[in-house]
Amino acid sequence: xxxxxxxxxxxxxxxxxxxxxxxxxxxxxxxxxxxxxxxxxxxxxxxxxxxxxxxxxxxxxxxxxxxxxxxxxxxxxxxxxxxxxxxxxxxxxxxxxxxxxxxxxxxxxxxxxxxxxxxxxxxxxxxxxxxxxxxxxxxxxxxxxxxxxxxxxxxxxxxxxxxxxxxxxxxxxxxxxxxxxxxxxxxxxxxxxxxxxxxxxxxxxxxxxxxxxxxxxxxxxxxxxxxxxxxxxxxxxxxxxxxxxxxxxxxxxx
Amino acid sequence: xxxxxxxxxxxxxxxxxxxxxxxxxxxxxxxxxxxxxxxxxxxxxxxxxxxxxxxxxxxxxxxxxxxxxxxxxxxxxxxxxxxxxxxxxxxxxxxxxxxxxxxxxxxxxxxxxxxxxxxxxxxxxxxxxxxxxxxxxxxxxxxxxxxxxxxxxxxxxxxxxxxxxxxxxxxxxxxxxxxxxxxxxxxxxxxxxxxxxxxxxxxxxxxxxxxxxxxxxxxxxxxxxxxxxxxxxxxxxxxxxxxxxxxxxxxxxxxxxxxxxxxxxxxxxxxxxxxxxxxxxxxxxxxxxxxxxxxxxxxxxxxxxxxxxxxxxxxxxxxxxxxxxxxxxxxxxxx
Numbered sequence: 202x203x204x205x206x207x208x209x210x211x212x213x214x215x216x217x218x219x220x221x222x223x224x225x226x227x228x229x230x231x232x233x234x235x236x237x238x239x240x241x242x243x244x245x246x247x248x249x250x251x252x253x254x255x256x257x258x259x260x261x262x263x264x265x266x267x268x269x270x271x272x273x274x275x276x277x278x279x280x281x282x283x284x285x286x287x288x289x290x291x292x293x294x295x296x297x298x299x300x301x302x303x304x305x306x307x308x309x310x311x312x313x314x315x316x317x318x319x320x321x322x323x324x325x326x327x328x329x330x331x332x333x334x335x336x337x338x339x340x341x342x343x344x345x346x347x348x349x350x351x352x353x354x355x356x357x358x359x360x361x362x363x364x365x366x367x368x369x370x371x372x373x374x375x376x377x378x379x380x381x382x383x384x385x386x387x388x389x390x391x392x393x394x395x396x397x398x399x400x401x402x403x404x405x406x407x408x409x410x411x412x413x414x415x416x417x418x419x420x421x422x423x424x425x426x427x428x429x430x431x432x433x434x435x436x437x438x439x440x441x442x443x444x445x446x447x448x449x450x451x452x453x454x455x
Numbered sequence: 456x457x458x459x460x461x462x463x464x465x466x467x468x469x470x471x472x473x474x475x476x477x478x479x480x481x482x483x484x485x486x487x488x489x490x491x492x493x494x495x496x497x498x499x500x501x502x503x504x505x506x507x508x509x510x511x512x513x514x515x516x517x518x519x520x521x522x523x524x525x526x527x528x529x530x531x532x533x534x535x536x537x538x539x540x541x542x543x544x545x546x547x548x549x550x551x552x553x554x555x556x557x558x559x560x561x562x563x564x565x566x567x568x569x570x571x572x573x574x575x576x577x578x579x580x581x582x583x584x585x586x587x588x589x590x591x592x593x594x595x596x597x598x599x600x601x602x603x604x605x606x607x608x609x610x611x612x613x614x615x616x617x618x619x620x621x622x623x624x625x626x627x628x629x630x631x632x633x634x635x636x637x638x639x640x641x642x643x644x645x646x647x648x649x650x651x652x653x654x655x656x657x658x659x660x661x662x663x664x665x666x667x668x669x670x671x672x673x674x675x676x677x678x679x680x681x682x683x684x685x686x687x688x689x690x691x692x693x694x695x696x697x698x699x700x701x702x703x704x705x706x707x708x709x710x711x712x713x714x715x716x717x718x719x720x721x722x723x724x725x726x727x728x729x730x731x732x733x734x735x736x737x738x739x740x741x742x743x744x745x746x747x748x749x750x751x752x753x754x755x756x757x758x759x760x761x762x763x764x765x766x767x768x769x770x771x772x773x774x775x776x777x778x779x780x781x782x783x784x785x786x787x788x789x790x
Contacts, residue, residue: 229641229661255473262470309538315528316477395538397529398480405531406502406736408634411641411661433462 219417232414240418249403250422257399258426260316261388264323265380271324272331273373277365279332280339296329301387302394309395319391319399326387327380331373338372339365374442382435389423400426494523496696499539500549501530502736503653505726506749507572507688508549512728513714514707523703527732532633533606540565546696547707552763553610553770555691559786560774564694567756568788569708570763571715572688574750576611576671577655578602579648581664588674592624595647602626603645605636610687611649613770614675623678640665653737656744670748684750686763697788704788708755715753722746756787 222231232240244250279286304325308318342365350360392401400423407416500508515525528545530536536550540558548555548565551572558565578591585591595602604611607630619625631639633654639645640662649671650658659665676683690711697704718725726734726746734742756763764782767775775781 230638251469251472252476255469255471256476257473258466258470259473259477262466306538309535310541312542312544315544395531395535397531398476402531409531409637410737410741411637411657429462430466433459434466437459 230413232417236414237417237421240414241421244415244418244422253398253400253403253419254422254426256316257319257385257388257392257401257423260319260392260399261323261385263316264320264388265327265384267320267324268327268331268380268384269373269377272328272376273335273369276332276335277339277361277369280336280342280369283340286336286340293329293333296325297333299325301326301390305387305391305394308391315396318395319388319401322391323380323384323387327384330379331376334372334376335369338369341372342368371442374438378435378438378442381430381438385423385426385430495526496520496523496547497526497528497545498547498549499528499530499536499545500733501536502733503742503745504549504572504688504733505653505729505742505746506751507690508733509718509725509728509751510569510571510711510715510753511547511549511690511707512730512733513718513725514710516728517710517714519707519710520700520703527730529733533608540691543693546693548691549688550691551610551688552686553767555689556763556767556782556786557771557774559782565691565786566694566697566788567763567786568690568692568704569711569756570686570689570754570759571711571752572749573684573686573752574670574672574748575651575685575687576609576614576649577652577748578668578671578674579650579655579658579665580668581646581662581666585647585668588618588624588669591647591668592626595626600627600647601629602647602649603631603636603639604628604649605631605633605651605654607632609649609651610766610770611651611671613772614671614685615649617769618675618678621679623674637661652748653741653745655748656741657737659744660741667748681765682762684752686754686759686766689756692788694785705790708753708788708790712753712755715751719751722751725751755790757790760787 216234219231219234219237223233225231228236241250279289301322304322305318308321308325312318312321346364347360350364355364388399389401389404392399393405394401396402400419404416404419404423407413407419498511500511530539530550533551533554536548536554537558539545540548540550540555541561541563543564547568549571552567552570555565555567559567578588580591580594582594585594591602594600604615609630612628615626615628631645633650636645636648636650637654637658640648640658648658648665655667659667670683672685672687673683675681675685692704714728718728722743726739726742729742754762767782
């Protein structure tokens with residue numbers, strides 16, 4: 202029950218902000234909360250809410266999955282060859298500095314519209330920090346451990362499983378939580394700009410029609426999705442990353 | 456931990472449902488013979504366009520493209536369309552003529568099939584003193600206001616400049632993105648607008664004080680001569696489609712011309728031709744109003760060539776005047 206208070210207070214503040222905006226801007230531009238909730242209920246009842254959220258989540262997950270697979274593979278490879286990492290560092294820094302809108306615009310030119318644009322945008326926006334994190338984790342490995350494993354001819358698979366992956370785990374978790382937190386946001390923006398379905402696209406069309414109740418309902422839906430992700434997955438992952446980072450057996454004594 | 460697992464499970468379920476939705480929307484719709492792998496054509500269009508795409512859908516209703524399936528995808532704004540055409544995605548595109556021309560000048564595999572959109576831009580005002588373009592210019596000068604034009608790179612700007620060059624009224628302008636302009640009209644911050652259909656119909660529904668002063672194409676004809684229409688929008692096909700199936704493309708053109716002739720005087724029937732996936736977003740009321748101000752006519756690209764070149768010279772002079780620039784001959788689909 203104690204845990205429910207922050208949610209209750211935040212919910213009440215959100216409602217109050219909705220009423221205030223409605224009073225200040227007028228109901229045509231900022232519909233009062235009951236009207237927005239009714240629009241959200243309509244969307245849920247018609248099946249549009251689940252369908253469009255599903256499409257957005259599927260694209261975000263596909264982008265996040267691809268970024269994690271590539272990020273871990275490339276990060277491990279670069280971390281094991283520090284010269285490569287040093288040579289690639291400026292490029293990774295440049296890619297990290299790119300705002301998602303650059304990736305989205307380029308993806309639209311390269312791939313047209315559709316699911317590929319948000320997936321490419323998520324991949325491009327989240328791969329550089331993941332790569333950097335994993336490479337950093339690999340570099341943090343005690344070089345004496347690597348030397349000893351070579352001396353005792355430890356098989357590559359065992360070295361990966363018992364030494365490398367445990368060392369990289371906290372760094373990867375931090376990167377993974379970042380991809381989860383930002384993946385769906387990048388997806389929604391990419392859909393707004395270059396897809397014909399998904400929540401971002403529905404926001405575009407509600408805006409285009411000047412259907413303010415529906416626009417606010419989609420905004421509320423995506424805020425709720427973000428909140429569920431943040432409190433249910435991203436925050437626990439960050440805590441896990443910090444906890445794993447704090448364990449003394451870095452380098453994999455597990 | 457349990458909460459995380461529940462959220463993860465819900466997320467995966469939602470994502471799985473999304474994958475199903477995407478797969479279903481990507482699977483070819485009806486039209487192909489059962490049990491036979493058919494070619495699929497991808498048509499890029501937009502919600503809200505009425506007359507420019509009605510002839511196409513009338514042709515589809517008559518069975519075009521026979522033996523193949525058709526997938527419809529929508530673009531949302533001109534940037535979106537530009538990306539699609541430049542990337543060579545899709546087989547058939549509904550769009551703006553100058554966008555197709557710009558893409559062709561940059562080497563995109565786009566071939567203009569027909570002009571289908573002729574009357575699009577309207578001056579709107581909520582000031583009762585505004586009766587025509589001179590009075591609009593006078594009211595703007597009196598109020599030290601500007602005419603709000605959308606979209607920011609609207610081809611209407613070229614026509615306005617030409618009107619001013621021919622001793623017609625000239626207006627101080629502000630350029631707006633369509634959504635930004637809609638909001639400013641709703642807030643009562645903008646009173647004089649030059650916008651394209653179907654935004655015109657949408658704005659008039661949302662801001663009842665607004666009314667049509669005059670159509671831009673008609674005003675251009677009055678001040679500059681020429682017909683009261685301009686080749687603004689049309690259909691283009693991918694060069695590969697034309698090379699692989701020239702008869703199919705010409706069949707589409709023939710069917711569209713016949714449909715336009717048949718439906719020109721029956722707007723309600725013409726509107727019913729639009730399938731829900733392209734008619735649904737803006738609503739029937741907006742579409743019907745938009746349709747009432749529009750013209751249903753299909754001109755093959757080869758016949759409309761002079762009109763298109765004259766229009767392009769007004770709306771994208773820099774692109775065409777660059778050294779070595781010029782639309783490739785292949786841009787025009789030959790009959």
